[in-house]
Amino acid sequence: MPRDAGVDSLLRDISQLGEAYQHGEQGARERLMSSCQTLFSSLMLPAENMLMTQWAYPTHNAVIRLGLDIHLFEALLGDEDATGDGNTDTKEGGTTFKSQSTSAIAARTDPKAEPSLVGRMLRHLAAMGTVRETGPDEFVATPFARALTLESFRDTVLFIQDDYQPCVTGWPAFFARSGYVAPTSSLDTPFTLEKGCSGQLNYFEFFGQRAPLMGKRFASMMGVWSRDRRKWFEAGYYPVRERLIEGVAGFRGEAADGEEVFLVDVGGGSGHDLRQFMEKFRDDIPGKLILQDRPEVVELADTGAGIRKMGHDFLSEQPIKGARAYYLHSIIQDWGDETNVQILRSLIPAMKKGYSKILINDYVVPNEGAHWLQTSLDCELMSTLGARHRTEAEMRSMINGAGLTVTGIFRHPLSLDCIVELE
Numbered sequence: 001m002p003r004d005a006g007v008d009s010l011l012r013d014i015s016q017l018g019e020a021y022q023h024g025e026q027g028a029r030e031r032l033m034s035s036c037q038t039l040f041s042s043l044m045l046p047a048e049n050m051l052m053t054q055w056a057y058p059t060h061n062a063v064i065r066l067g068l069d070i071h072l073f074e075a076l077l078g079d080e081d082a083t084g085d086g087n088t089d090t091k092e093g094g095t096t097f098k099s100q101s102t103s104a105i106a107a108r109t110d111p112k113a114e115p116s117l118v119g120r121m122l123r124h125l126a127a128m129g130t131v132r133e134t135g136p137d138e139f140v141a142t143p144f145a146r147a148l149t150l151e152s153f154r155d156t157v158l159f160i161q162d163d164y165q166p167c168v169t170g171w172p173a174f175f176a177r178s179g180y181v182a183p184t185s186s187l188d189t190p191f192t193l194e195k196g197c198s199g200q201l202n203y204f205e206f207f208g209q210r211a212p213l214m215g216k217r218f219a220s221m222m223g224v225w226s227r228d229r230r231k232w233f234e235a236g237y238y239p240v241r242e243r244l245i246e247g248v249a250g251f252r253g254e255a256a257d258g259e260e261v262f263l264v265d266v267g268g269g270s271g272h273d274l275r276q277f278m279e280k281f282r283d284d285i286p287g288k289l290i291l292q293d294r295p296e297v298v299e300l301a302d303t304g305a306g307i308r309k310m311g312h313d314f315l316s317e318q319p320i321k322g323a324r325a326y327y328l329h330s331i332i333q334d335w336g337d338e339t340n341v342q343i344l345r346s347l348i349p350a351m352k353k354g355y356s357k358i359l360i361n362d363y364v365v366p367n368e369g370a371h372w373l374q375t376s377l378d379c380e381l382m383s384t385l386g387a388r389h390r391t392e393a394e395m396r397s398m399i400n401g402a403g404l405t406v407t408g409i410f411r412h413p414l415s416l417d418c419i420v421e422l423e
């Protein structure tokens with residue numbers, strides 16, 4: 001086969017990025033991953049690509065899913081005190097993982113699975129990079145395999161594979177019916193078609209009224225989705241002190257009534273954003289933190305001390321008046337323009353002029369070169385809520401239509417999302 005010039009230049013980039021990564025340069029890891037991914041797909045032949053995407057990925061997912069049922073990932077971690085049988089220690093991301101034999105892993109599965117089935121599952125997981133093979137019939141967990149023992153990761157796999165994926169499998173039926181037109185109503189989507197609630201309940205109403213467990217798993221998935229991303233309040237992203245904290249009465253020793261609300265997380269789900277915000281700023285937060293969402297969602301949220309929970313429908317007037325900021329994370333992306341204008345207008349009567357701000361934390365997608373995280377979420381939004389991502393021009397026009405003004409768009413150099421600040 002003739003060599004591809006694109007591949008040659010990718011190889012040069014990867015070599016330079018590899019050095020930058022070894023020197024700990026900011027952003028080198030992300031750029032290296034992206035170049036490696038492009039290199040991988042450039043090198044793959046069409047039939048290999050076919051088999052990888054259509055065969056290997058789905059069966060990898062199926063092995064992970066079945067692995068949860070038999071507690072394969074817990075079995076793989078073994079017993080902290082396990083010794084003998086030739087186990088070797090492997091360092092990954094600062095944690096020591098022990099190598100385990102297939103028979104030892106199979107013996108710890110629960111319910112007990114046939115050792116040869118466990119061996120076949122482990123070999124596919126190893127081929128796909130989820131576990132590592134350290135010798136014949138010997139495996140060690142990667143950080144991802146270890147994370148699959150966490151409740152939030154288990155919930156995420158169960159939500160995506162059991163609750164969400166069937167509506168993606170139903171795309172051909174939905175689009176044949178719609179005449180190959182993308183959905184624009186949250187009441188008529190591949191999700192509502194698959195769940196039999198078209199015209200009656202949207203995605204979130206379905207969780208609340210028919211599938212509370214699904215709602216809990218969804219909230220866990222949102223936490224996992226945010227987990228390794230740059231937080232909006234981190235250094236180099238949105239300047240929280242300069243733009244929010246310093247403008248609050250009482251911050252400079254002026255009189256404050258102690259009742260001020262600093263931040264309302266509107267549609268804040270499980271409260272993970274406020275919890276992390278609290279951990280970072282603690283005693284510097286000049287006012288109360290309030291988590292709002294649908295009543296059944298806030299009820300499940302484990303916010304800990306210092307965060308007040310409140311059931312509130314964001315389509316109706318905001319009851320917390322004069323907060324320093326109203327934060328909307330992954331809310332605007334969920335809805336069409338009409339609903340978003342209603343969500344934003346419901347906040348306006350509560351805002352103190354010249355003081356309160358709205359912070360929209362969403363992806364604002366580029367016209368070209370969107371990341372797979374953005375494009376796959378766009379597919380998810382289309383499938384579940386008949387929604388879609390917006391470009392900056394589309395976002396600005398929607399916001400102006402609600403009678404608000406964009407006062408800044410803030411991004412971390414390594415984040416795919418941004419904060420759109422409004423007054």
Ligand SMILES: C[S@@+](CC[C@H](N)C(=O)[O-])C[C@H]1O[C@@H](n2cnc3c(N)ncnc32)[C@H](O)[C@@H]1O
Nearest residue numbers: 204222267268269293294297312313314329330
């Ligand atoms: C995509 S999630 C985002 C959750 C959270 N902000 C985060 O980033 O993890 C959308 C949230 O909007 C909430 N929601 C949907 N409809 C709502 C409504 N009418 N009023 C209040 N919250 C609503 C859902 O329950 C869900 O928690």
